[in-house]
Amino acid sequence: MSVEPEKLRIDKYLWAIRIFKTRSLATEACKAGRVKVNGQNIKASYVVKVGDTYVVQKGVEKKVVFVTGLLERRVDAKTAVQFYEDRTPVEETYAYKSVFHAPVLKRDRGAGRPTKKDRREIDDLKSDWWDE
Secondary structure (H helix, E strand, O other): OOOOOOOOEHHHHHHHOOOOOOHHHHHHHHHOOOEEEOOEEOOOOOEOOOOOEEEEEEOOEEEEEEEOOOOOOOOOHHHHHHHEEEOOOHHHHHHHHHHHHOOOOOOOOOOOOOOHHHHHHHHHHHHHHHOO
């Protein structure tokens, strides 16, 4: 389809394969240490090689991406999938999806604003749930 570039930056690659919505978000993730290769943080200017495996932390979601081809320009999702292999463990995928099944804290209608004591109890409940 397209000629593979000789050198391609990791931030541009992650943007092109649609892991990040913008290239600046991909650059920020690299600067913050959320993109790793062999357990080491990498800079946004790191050169991507075919056959490398990258671990990308995006919020609560963790992805393991294996590079199968280099892609310089952003393309549609169906085409982008051909340039990487998602090797994220099944447990990680389910852990990400289980976040959406978090308990919803509701207060009785007309109960007014929570008191300081109520607020502390709510915070304790939330921290206990997130620490699991």
